[in-house]
Amino acid sequence: MAISQLEFNQLNRVLDEHTGIRLNASKADIMASRLSSRLRANACATHNQYYQLIISPDGKKELDIFIDKMTTHETYFFREQVQFEFLYEYFRGKQSRRVPIKAWSAASSTGEEAYSIAMVLDDLFYGRNWSVTGTDISPTAVEMAKEACFAMSTSQKIPKKYRRAYCLKGIDQNEGTFTVNKAIKSHCTFYVDNLLRLKKVDYSFDIIFLRNVLIYFDEIKQKAIIDNIVHRLNHGGLLFLGHSESLRKKRQGLELIQPCIYKKVRL
Ligand SMILES: C[S@@+](CC[C@H](N)C(=O)[O-])C[C@H]1O[C@@H](n2cnc3c(N)ncnc32)[C@H](O)[C@@H]1O
Structure with missing residues (x-):
């Protein structure tokens, strides 16, 4: 029509x-x-x-x-894998640091990004206090993230050691799908929130993934979103952007440490 x-x-x-x-x-x-x-x-x-x-x-x-x-929900496990490798290496040297470790997948879509972060954090901080929050504007996507029922074909992007450790093959009516195990799910929380008007999301994150979402906004709204995000990032915390995204202008308090990865520093 x-x-x-x-x-x-x-x-x-x-x-x-x-x-x-x-x-x-x-x-x-x-x-x-x-x-x-x-x-x-x-x-x-x-x-x-x-x-x-x-x-x-x-x-x-x-x-x-x-x-x-x-809205566009395209996402997949370990998207831009080099960022997950960086995350692992960065925190490997800091395994003795204080916990809890809090991560946020802002614009989590159907959950693949949040669960990818969770696998890395469990690998690093097994048995300790870590958490991943996923938020998205789309209630449908958030429900799918909570459900965590993914097409089997999408598991190919998950590194083999994580697939073996954390993924469970669906049987009977869930044939052809997989889910993530309790060790991962119990650390992950999802809810609806708008990056421009955050109402529910917490503060003091150590890790924030804000990937492949800024591109949908004009410059003024991008700045408002970044302000909201940076406000919720701990000093020393890391901000990951998508590969096609960058902070258009240098931002005080954020230091570029790798392409598209920023660290919040004290001014
Ligand atoms: C392309 S997906 C990115 C998913 C994931 N971050 C990744 O990189 O694979 C973009 C997501 O942003 C969400 N989104 C769009 N506008 C939003 C807003 N104002 N607040 C929160 N999420 C939003 C969409 O619903 C969609 O799920």
Whole structure:
């Protein structure tokens, strides 16, 4: 179904209000195609009807689905593996340091990044007090992260020693999938939060992964997100960005120690 300029603007405004993401006008067709099944499912004859639904008090559930459809969730285990290797080596020399160790996968999508961090931390700090928090704007993605049921084919990205130690093959109705074991799951918590208006997420993290999400925001919002993040990072803590992302301007208090990896330092 074609989308008019007005309808695109209406839906784009809802998206912006809830996520901070504003699509370029050239993305109108992509929006229409991502929403076509939702219009059908809700018997909406036009995008305007769909817009009226998601802004109505009864449309809260559909609003969550709208946000999920409009955001990109691509992720995989040990994405940009060199960063996980760095994480391991960096903390290996610090295994005797005080615990707890707190990590945050900000924009965790369906959980692969958070569980990858968790495998490295368990390897380093087995039996000790460490935790990984995963947050994302998409309630659907967060539910999937909590469920931790992944297609077997995606396990190939997990280093063999971690696959053996932490992954459990699904049987019966879960054939063709795997999950992570209790040693990992019990240290991981997921919930919905908006990077631009953080309400629930804690402070004092030692490790923050903020990867492949800044690219969706304009410069002002990127700065607001970085401010929120840095505020929650301990001095000496590490911030990991995606490989296509960088801090556009040098930031006081953050020292670049590897490409796309920053350390928070005292001013
Ligand atoms: C491409 S995924 C990145 C996943 C993971 N960090 C990685 O690098 O593999 C981007 C995620 O950012 C989330 N996102 C978009 N806007 C957000 C916001 N304002 N607050 C929190 N998460 C957001 C999306 O829902 C999506 O799951």
